[in-house]
Amino acid sequence: TIAIVSALIALYTIKLMRDSENMGIFFSLYQLFFLGMIGLALSTNLIEFFVFFEISVVASWALINEWGSGEKEKVALKYFLFTEAGALCFLAGIVATNGYVQTLEIYEIPTKIAQLQPDVGILVAIVSAMLIGFFVKMAIFPLHSWLPDTYVEAPTPITALLSSAMSGLAAYAIVRIVFLYTPTLQYIAVVMIVLAVITMIYGAVNALGQDDFKRLLAYSSISQMGYILLGLGAAAFAISIGASNLATIGATGSMFHYIAHAMGKAILFLLVGVFTLQIGTRSISQMGGLASKMPFTAVMMFIGFFTLMGVPFTSGFISEWMIFTGAISSASLAGEAFKILMALIAIIATALTFAYALWSIRKILFGQTPPQLNGAKEAALSLLAPLIVMALLSLFLGLYPTIFTKEINNTILSLISSTAP
Template sequence: MAESYFLLAATFIPLLLAPVAYGIGRKAGVNAATWFSFGILAVSTALLLIPAIGIYNGQQQTYVESYVWGQFGNFGLRLDGLSLPFALIIYILCTVLALYSKPYMVHKVSEDLPEHKAGHNGDSNGPVASAGNDHSSHGSSPNISSSQQLTVLETDQRVKNQIALYFSLYLAFSMGMLGTVLATNLIEFYVFFELMLVPSFFLVAFYGYGARRRIALMFFFWTHVGAVVLLLGLLAMGFFAGGFDFDTIRANAGNIPAQWLPLIVFALVIGLGVKLAAFLVHIWLPYAHAEAPTPISALLSPAMIGIGAYGLLRLWMELLGGTGAYEQYSLYINMWGLATMIYGGAMALMQDDIKKVLAYSSISQMGYILFGLGAESVLGITGGTLMYVTHGLGKAILFMMAGSIILQTGTRSMTKLGGLAGKMPYTAVLAMIGALTIIGIPPTSGFMGEWILFNGMLQTAATDMDPLRTTMFGLGILATVLSSAYILWMFKRIFFGKIPEELAHVKDSNRYITVTMAVFAAMTLIIGVYPDLFLAPIDDYINGMFEGNSEVLPVPVHIEESENSGESVVVAPPEAATAGGEGGH
């Protein structure tokens, strides 16, 4: 067992302190709940960074904390080159969006109060604004009657109660996502996989838009059924391998009968494909993401659905890698990814609602990740993994932009918008950085992800002289044009053209929103210029996963400069240490 408890603390502190956040919110108000939740997640992120820095510096390749868990094996938390980018992006998003949530959720909760449905906006100085600022206005004016004062106090407390519940569910949701990507045991993975569903269901049902309860039930039904299908595959893996620990599965994957292997792969791919919202099992996503409160949309889309890609990497490609299950079915994943890219992009181009454009865009971006994972090359898989990072940052910025526009204009319809660049310059600039990230334009991180992904796909097509993969590579490049089309069309309709008269007095949102957007914009630019922050550990780990499989899987060629002549020479790829099957450090 590891001597340190960094990962255990980082995972469970948000869950254990979620009831405290609820109590603080009810008693001390919105500001206190916001900053307390932010502080919890910031501390947890710092705890996560401690072993992450060791991995990045090369001091260790894997950091594991393991605890005996009875008949299920060991309850472990593992940080390595594969889980590191997922874990960091999840907690960075959760931490920053906790601050973004404050003005947005105060506005959203106040809108839902019956006495404030009419004539209220995000800049109100009425009772809701007082709730957001943690001071009540009762007794502040001699013209307010005692009955009016009572209404103000009741409204103030209702807002506090709702925000307190929101942050407690938010913290539990954060814990579930992190635990899933750190798990070292099949049953543990499934428990966390379901734990992140429960709070997200309530967040949509309590704080969403439209027919939110029906949409939350649809979201729950689809993703839970997918999780049950996944569970069947996990149980079969554990039964034939003689245990549920990842190390046990990896060591004994050859014991899985050949006739069972296709069924297990099918269960994994379908169960995780539902979470990814891949084409044909995507039905729940446009509704859930469009109607969820915007801070939660900015977590569901960038963080949660991409965990399905992590599951494919860990459970299918790594644990079953020695059985040939990856090479046998990778082409079909490649085709599924291409269909998802094109479908999501085409549907996004037809939408008028900003959040629905971004929801269908998320489907398309998950297609890029699947496309990379099915590329059957180390470069393609590395690029697909890096796409989780780039999509997380870019899509978070764009969903936050949508929330800012909803706050300031009261509408999500692009036909009612236009010319907002002059009124909301900070939002426009930051949104453009997010848009360029999704399109894949340098110097954003999106360029690096797409460049590596398509390079890997082309490498496989050229190595195998495969006309089908070559055709899919060409169609994938065309799909990037579709992505550019819907993103730029959305941006033009929102920020350029003639501004409607009723929006003449619109201005940028407050600092809680613009500063948090700026944090993600800065990150995507930094990673675009210096991608090794995430690329180096991913590349090392993926190389380690497929070490010895060079006959089947093309590996990247490294070009180095000769010390004597200064000429560039081709060298063999560096030896990557085996990433799996080792204990903690």
């Protein structure tokens, strides 16, 4: 996912930013950003993981600081300070793991915990420090305040990459690392679920009130990270009570939603660049009736939002179905009242997502075209081609999800079995 999305965004960037200065340096930093994310995903050692995390943070900070817009230096500094604070929390967890669990190798953690049986309170403290770091990167409420301004002022291709690939890697880290500290899951699962629900609703409600299309998508990203965390929280709860098969539903849904969100949100953020280039604005109130003037762009917008909404035949439908199925099933283990409450939360979150998505579609693509946009034309195919590829991938994965979900499910089952006493 990281490689595909990064490559397509790079192709888009060549066309969008062809007149910008120092593009050689830009793409060098872009490749460094990509290297950090790939290295992070492939790391088998906690120190490796931290180093690649830092590489991605520094590279993305430099890209925002140099090629951003508005108060780019201030925004880049805020982004850097927040993510570095999160990184230091993660590092504290690494140091404590080395001291109390006596390993830095990720796959040795369950074995060492079983052998040494360290105090659960210490393990909870270690995991809490790591989770703070990951929650900052995912922009989970209340550690989210860096994200809206960063996404708005960052260069559009970098915003697309941050939202589609980088933020979701923190969720991957929770599965890859935090789930290995099995004795702690009974203490952190409910906290994860509560924060996920707040984040889902908070992000969606704030998206509803935005006129800047890019800021709307930024708040949407916060909400979508809440979806991913909900599936992981439900999985953590199921693991803590021994329901391993149930745990795979939510966790698999979350990891598949990482892929679905990457495709859908990358399309939408890249459309911000298309609108800015073609009509000179990203203000929703200054748009209207663009479906007839930019039909291919309109189709891309439909597919992007449909993926986030979880409309059937898109990858988002499969991922959200699995997340909510896992969450409701896990809640039912705690009692019928919790099952009903989780079902209501799923309905509310979905309704809010539909609300801001359909509102955006109606305001931008339909209605009366403002006089200044009467001459609007479709973007060049070379600019839209990467979006078309991502749209087709989203539809393909919606029709054939088992290509990914089967492998994800097997991997998570293997991980859970490795933590069993």
